[in-house]
Amino acid sequence: MAEHDPNAICVIIAAKNAASTITTAIRSALAQPGVAEVVVVDDASTDETATVAEAANDDQNRVRVISLPINRGPAAARNIAIANSSAPLIAILDADDFFFPGRFEAMLQHRDWDLIADNIAFTRNAHPPRSPQAFQPRARSLSTLEFIEGNIGQPGVRRGEIGFLKPVMRRSFLEKHQLGYNENLRLGEDYDLYLRALMKGARYTVIEHVGYGAVVRADSLSGQHRTEDLQRLYQVDADVRATPGLPSDVVSALKRHEQHIRERYNLRAFLDSKKRGGMTEALSFALKYPVAMPSVAAGILRDKTQRYRPKPPDAAPETGFRYLMNGVAAVQK
Template identity: 40%
Template sequence: MTPSAPDVTFIIAAYNAADTLARAIDSALAQTGVSVEVIVADDCSTDETRAVAESYAGSNVRLLALPRNGGPSVARNAAIAEAKGRWLAVLDSDDAVTPERMARLIARAEKAGTQIAVDNLRVIRADGTPAETMFAERTLQETPELTLSAFIRSNALFEATHNFGYLKPVFLRSFIESHGLEFDEALRIGEDYLFLAAALALGGRCVIEPAVGYDYHIREGSISRVLALHHIDDMIEGDKNFLEHHRLDAEAAAAQTFRTRSLHKGRAFLVLVQNIKDRSVFSAIRTAWNDPGALAHLRMPVVARLNRAMMPLRKLTGADTDLPAIDGTTRSSQRIEP
């Protein structure tokens, strides 16, 4: 007799995650009201990550030991190909989920007849400051479903009030398989955004659960915290590839135009910051002249040393402004590293 498929497969891409992997796995196994399998795709870790995963043998946890390091998208795609669950839930190796999360999300999605579900996040910082809820419940209650246009617009760089890109969706596996959806293996940043955007562009509907179900741990030095110039270049290329494969309606197309402009403006801003760090006043003026939109980000506060470095440019332009603190709020928790 063939055993029934589990309700959910947790996909954990892991690379040198020995210190946090057990927390992620334990939280997945602690789900109530649903049956669970966990697939850990180890991306050629050099620490004890594989040993941690192997210690769960016999506990509905499987280890996929990848032959070469390919990045999180490669690891996730490998795990999805092996998944048996009706629903797929991506769980980062340094994060955790609440025990009732999957039962609640599946029930909400099935009641709404959607193929995707997301919920609120709790932000936990490594410095021990009190945890925060990323979105006010009222904000999510007022948005019962996440549309493609709202999702794209919220992911405008340094612009959006609520960045839905941080949401951790769960997907009906049959929907993912029927459309042949995969994470973009050429990307190491922004791949989560494009995966959900593609699912929505293909007609997937996404219901929103306002309650917190995902614990998002922020640690210094993670790629999601450090925004470099090449990251923006990768996002621009990723968007081009997305647009080549998906047709957008008028509302989503307008949102994409807004996001594209923000990426180019953000890129110019990082170049401007580097000019300022280098104390290259004339290069900074040239950058600002070529893309005045970069100056829009100068309205927010930033590190004092950058403000000091910016003084010569201020004197020339008469600007009474500060550089932005990109990680000043939870929803834009990135620092600049051109």
């Protein structure tokens, strides 16, 4: 039984309208040694996601599909999957992504961790014609400060925040500290959970080995968010900063991350007001929130001049991969 094997893994997949990709995701999970169960939570899809997921089950009946009658968001879906599974190790897989062979063997070579993440290969192809670069599975510990700073994006730089990492988590640590996904968040729910875990003393290990394949899609649900989602995300930093006894460098990093998200929120809120009521409502917004206008002006200027600036490397080449982290090439035997 999964609960008797300390290295047994549950793969949880929150899925919405993923009928075209869910089979690849499930099969890549089932192919991994050590995977005892795959729990798919169909978050009120309007396509055949649940039916297709059921059809991807194997002869060991390791796949369980839970269908929600109303859409509750990825945080709630993942919490439901965790609550309806039992394996000691929990791995997150997005419904349009996949695992490369050997992912968990590389991770389980390392000990003394509560969360462990590996490198990500971004690709445009759900069935890449070749394997990713082989990197040495060098490990390092990720501190709370490094995690926060690694989630602050830089203008003109292709997104590669540490928050994209998909760590395997020990169920015992989550249960001991009563940690789960914040269901009020539909953006940054991973950032929030990992940050709170680190604040509770989680040992977060990162290795350079590539085991996760992230498919870059223009219509990805993870790339869509509402203005209020940004507001809820920056509130996370404000709430955490209220924790007594935080080191000053962590407080400073939280302020910078909060400001980074606030600037994105300010721009979106201004554009929303303009869309609703034209320049009259946009001017009203500017008069009501003058402190927001510098970030609004900077964001508009960036958008208007984007075509004239050098483009950062593509999120994923048409052929091949882009890697989230740099690594040292493994010696091929």
